[in-house]
């Protein structure tokens with residue numbers, strides 16, 4: 105045990121030292137209160153035996169400072185005093201001393217008081233040790249709980265994605281059939297309409313020439329019928345109808361092929377039930393993801409694609425599409441009014457490099473290290489949960505790739521994903 109003796113009187117100090125000489129403790133000495141305080145901070149003793157009346161700083165002030173210090177373990181304090189009035193003793197304990205000895209004292213008495221102190225110090229240190237262990241346990245429990253919460257919400261998020269994927273694929277499949285027969289019926293309709301139109305042409309020709317040349321040769325009943333037909337032609341604007349029908353069919357055909365393409369994109373975006381690794385065409389994944397988020401981006405952004413010749417990547421297409429989607433949605437959200445999103449892919453050695461840049465608001469430098477943290481968001485409540493980038497990060501890690509950010513406030517942001525190619 106380390107004991108600090110604070111005593112200005114040389115003889116008294118010697119007496120204390122002598123008294124504790126045989127109990128085998130380390131002794132630190134100080135000849136006044138101020139030096140004692142300095143030594144205390146340097147050596148952090150287990151016990152302090154201090155005179156009350158000392159120059160520079162008295163024992164009471166020393167006591168107070170020790171109790172106010174942030175020393176982690178307990179220091180037992182015995183004050184030496186010539187005073188013994190009750191009021192004085194109250195002051196001793198109020199300052200934080202544990203015990204006092206009235207001078208002059210017998211060495212035996214001091215030794216037995218020190219023994220009591222030793223027991224207290226040992227108990228206190230055991231107590232402190234146990235408390236530290238408890239705090240440690242508590243911290244690791246807190247950490248485990250936090251980790252559990254994060255993984256739980258990630259599981260929820262990826263389950264949600266998987267079920268959205270399945271739903272989308274199901275809907276896509278359902279739409280595929282009707283849109284298929286609408287398309288082929290339109291083709292047949294187009295053929296029929298051409299024949300009908302050719303026939304109509306001949307009818308129209310007949311009524312016109314009857315009206316212009318042979319009208320007088322017709323009997324009254326036929327005259328009436330020809331007149332009615334001519335009137336109807338004018339009423340329905342037959343020339344306009346004949347011009348418009350092929351246009352309408354053409355538009356319908358375009359509509360069905362567009363729906364067909366969206367359905368195809370949805371299917372390849374969703375990849376339902378795909379929990380095996382496959383060879384993934386990143387360019388194709390980017391195209392189909394882009395079509396899925398097209399609606400979110402089309403009003404305020406111009407999307408520029410520069411997709412290069414890249415090797416295939418081994419992995420989970422649905423998960424990789426989710427990464428692209430999360431980055432693209434963020435890019436769209438970062439653009440306030442009008443901006444540009446540039447998507448580039450290129451091969452670098454054996455790797456595939458994907459760059460997605462936007463001309464949005466950018467990320468403040470102090471936020472950059474937090475972007476991939478779960479639940480980090482600068483978006484208002486209800487708009488962002490702060491999981492998008494964390495999920496992207498984990499998916500890229502799972503694919504043994506790297507994802508990095510380069511951003512300048514007011515200029516824009518670039519996300520770079522590097523994946524090992526096959």
Ligand SMILES: Nc1ncnc2c1ncn2[C@@H]1O[C@H](COP(=O)(O)OP(=O)(O)OP(=O)(O)O)[C@@H](O)[C@H]1O
Pocket residue numbers: 430434435438462464465466467475480481482483487488489490491492493494517
């Ligand atoms: N392209 C970007 N431009 C500017 N800030 C961005 C960009 N991408 C991410 N951030 C910042 O990173 C934060 C975290 O993004 P993350 O996608 O993880 O969460 P979120 O978009 O806020 O919410 P959500 O869970 O709905 O995706 C965002 O709140 C935003 O501050």
Ligand SMILES: [Mg+2]
Pocket residue numbers: 430433434488492493
């Ligand atoms: Mg996001």
